[in-house]
Amino acid sequence: MTPEDFDHTLIEDAAEAPEAARESESLDKENRLKPDFVRRVQDALEAGETDAVYDMVEPLHPADIADLFELIEEDERLPLARAINDQMGVEVFAELNDHVRELLLEEIPAGIIADIAEQLDTDDAVAMIEDLDEEDQKAVLAEMEPEDRAAIETALAYPEETAGRLMSRDFVAVPEHMTVGDLIDFLRDDRELSTEFWEVFIVDTRHHPVGTCLLSWILRSPRTVPLSDVMKRDQTLIPVGMDQEEVALRFQKYALISAAVVDEDGRLVGQITVDDVVHIIQEEASEDILRLSGAGDGDINEPIRLTVKTRLTWLVVNLGTAIVASSVVGLFQGAIAHFALLAVLMPIVSGMGGNAGTQTLAVVVRALATNQLTDSNTLRMIGRELRIAMANGLSLGLLIGGGTALMFGNPLLGAVIGSAMVINNLVAGLAGILVPVALDRANVDPAVSSAVFVTMATDVMGFFSFLGLAVLSGLA
Structure with a gap:
């Protein structure tokens, strides 16, 4: 696959597709991935009918496209990626099976991988880049913007399957001297903030988390009320080196939606959200079951x-x-x-x-x-x-x-x-x-x-x- 096979602009367009459209596409999921549909895609690939492949795959949700890559033969995956080039957005790469994604990334130029990684959440970008060989990692990181590269290099420095690898660095943290009105104005005016969050972390002058404010509390409180009066001081902090299985247990035990991740000095360095933990719970449960039988990872896409x-x-x-x-x-x-x-x-x-x-x-x-x-x-x-x-x-x-x-x-x-x-x-x-x-x-x-x-x-x-x-x- 050559650099021309993937267009930077088209990948960006796919990443910015309206969520409402994605949700409507997902309604066809049950009908789209049946054996007859998969066979028709395979037949079109074998016949070289790339336009027909594109038309069949276009209505699919990104998660369904990722599933399609798993359902077809290994030697058909690269031709499929070429046929649906502009649909291979960041959302598809985030949903791909690890072994399938590794196969595709081996054929994609470092610059394209860097573009995809920059549009992913930090934790998803790390999950993608950590599968690459060391030389390929360096090549991809060299193509990234300095800020994004620094965030991923920091995450890769932590051991695998720890909170440091799992956490996202896209979070909202404000000082405790703010009022509710100050915080609302800040959230409205700052265009660089994360687009998805459920709570705001309150930090002291040393950037230590001292409390949290749920968005529902912020919206229902008068503007003049200090954050220190409405924030919840009791919080569950996740050490950056904690094993991901222990992280999942804490989320389950304390019914968390998100939690702050702190470094060795107690400074806020990231957050973990429940959507990431759901994946971990599934992985750990499957891993234990398969290990009991000595079957290894048990992934049907594993070599x-x-x-x-x-x-x-x-x-x-x-x-x-x-x-x-x-x-x-x-x-x-x-x-x-x-x-x-x-x-x-x-x-x-x-x-x-x-x-x-x-x-x-x-x-x-x-x-x-x-x-x-x-x-x-x-x-x-x-x-x-x-x-x-x-x-x-x-x-x-x-x-x-x-x-x-x-x-x-x-x-x-x-x-x-x-x-x-x-x-x-x-x-x-x-x-x-x-x-x-x-x-x-x-x-x-x-x-x-x-x-x-x-x-x-x-x-x-x-x-x-x-x-x-x-x-x-x-x-x-």
């Missing part, structure tokens, strides 16, 4: 090589734990050979234990992620899960034990498998909570590796308890 590498790593670990479990079975080869029915029934005990352990693990990982499980209530949580495991184990034990005794006419075999079911459920409950808690205390993400160890514990103990009890009881 196959990276997906294979991530999944294969944990599959190899699982192979090792499976060998450990099979070695336990090997200890009882003689018993199994003497009473072959054991080989038929033993997978039931280990399988049910694995399912029970996964249930406990999912609850505990979520509780750790949302700060519901802390040092103060860990023992209570362990007791709770053990009681649940005992109740489930007894119920399943009676069910499988009675069924086995009736089906095979062997009450002793029923008692053995029922007892093993109780034991393995207790092991599952204990492992399901102790493993993630121990990993969390060791500063290891429990969502990444807990499932491997919990599964190994339930497999090993499932086989050992069932086969061991069978030998001790004289069945084999």
